[in-house]
Amino acid sequence: MAFLGSLCTHALLAWLILTNLNSCGQQGNFGVGEEFREVGLYVLEDRPSEEESEQTSEATPTERLPDLPENLNQTLDEMPNLVSSLPDFDATPLIGPGPAPTGVSREDPAAAFLNAAQPPPLSAAGIPSTTKFFDIATRGQSIVYLIDCSGSMSKHNAFRHAKAELVASLERLDPNHKFQVLFYNDQFYEFRDRRGEIDIHWATAANLTLARAYISQFDNSGGTIHFPALMKALSYKPDVLFFLTDGADPSLSPRELEDIKHKNRGKTAIHCIEFGLGPDLLRNNFLKTLSSQNDGTYQYRDMSKLGS
Template identity: 35%
Template sequence: MPAAFTEMEQRTARWQTNSPLLVVPSWAASLAIHSLILLILISSLNRCDSGQTGGDEGELRSVGIYVKQSPDADQPEDSDQEPLESPENPQVSQAQEQISEVMEQPPVAPLLPELNSKMLGAGPTQAPSAPTTDLTTDQLMSPSTALAPPVMGAGNVNFFDAVDSGKRFVFVLDCSGSMAAPQGAPIRKARSELISSLAGLNHHQQFQIIFYNTTTRAMQHRGKSAELLYATDINRTLARQFIQSVEPDGGTDHLPALKRALSFNPDVIFFLTDAKHPQLSSADLNDIREQNGGKAKIHCIEFGEGFPVKEGNSLDKLARQNKGSYRYYNVRKFIKHR
């Protein structure tokens, strides 16, 4: 038993003598442990760089690393001197090189996109300027202010399949005695088509209605002189009353009615008559063309019985000379059969 114990003590002494732990000095072991901790810290920082950087508000921050060496480690006398490499500990040398690379990197500057008008939007627009003068109570209550929109707008209008667009329209209708025959069909059809055309106007368009025989009669509003009226609901209602109040009577004189229509400076004139006679003369046609000056389109609608005759027809010439169209309707088709 004592011999076996003595042999075990000898083996223990030989192991302690040959152990590698006795070869490494304590300062090197301490430096290795601290270097391992720094490697773990560097690895964590690299993983953080792959994600979102910055604080809660997304701002980038410069990060510095302070390395505290072990008291047992040897301090180099010259700061410019390169760190010593231990041939027995290559891992320590590699860790020191990685630490130096990290410390030498400059702070990262935040790369934020430049702000431009597309990112910020168009911005607030300037509010429209207020009127220079205040409206009085009488002006606010006047029909022109209360009923008429301030801006005109274009749109299509259909009158007896003559379709045209514009802002200002004048309807000129023959109300001579011949419009009552046969059986009142011509004047009845003219009224219904005119009311339907007015219903197709929008509130930003203007209109005027002229009935004529040997004299002319234009629509007036509240006793004022005849003028273009906006197609508001109340003005269309007043127009229906005016249309229904006209009864066929008297003879026919085309020229004064057409000249009065041109005096309103319209974009489009719809001209309806059933009178082949009297025809518009060449002098009348030239007079109308000169006064119009190519500004208004004149569409002509003729009522008659039988087949249309276009040769020498002054209405067809009137339409062609003023960029309009010509249409003929047999009034016999307007008669209601009971």
């Protein structure tokens, strides 16, 4: 009986073992079309937990911000002083064509030609620089010179000295001036520009060159008639009239002096230069009256002391 019990026990154990082996060998039902995947074991690296990560972040040192000054308003008040102490730098514009190179003009050639043909603008004060004639200084934009060229002006080379002083006065003009030169004896002669026009002309280099040639060709001759030449000179309505003559005689009549004063109406300053022989006798004459009635100056010159 013991033998039969032991045999049954071993048989049961053998059946259980076989049953378990068959169960491990089954592939199982993983669904249609699915493939079998290999399964392996992998060793995971040690990773810190979320709590450890947070603790690590808190423990990492960060850059410390500078402390604000205790008195912030005082520091802000000192900022202008700090800015003013900074060095100055040339601010070069980043946009635009920039300044024109030195000596290079960007003006259109056609525009430059037109500008050259136009009269120059007035100065800032509206009055050009001072000019003078025989040491009579004056200011004005338009100037007329009226010069006696009668035969009597040949004494002591008076006419030659008059022309030299006239050229010197013209050289003092700048392009903002306008001028006219009249010579007269028993008639008058007016300066013309290159187009032959008689007018009061701008003191351009071209006009001044023509005026010098016009002056140099003149010689003195004939008699002396003052009034028509004076009225013609005033017809240009200049700011200044320089009137030079050696002819205190014949003088202007009181009626002629009044007509000149009425025509002028104080618009033109008439400066009179008298060429005489010997010292000034300080006697009254029409030249002194003419200048005093028209806001001008009178000057006497001894022809014998003008030089050779």
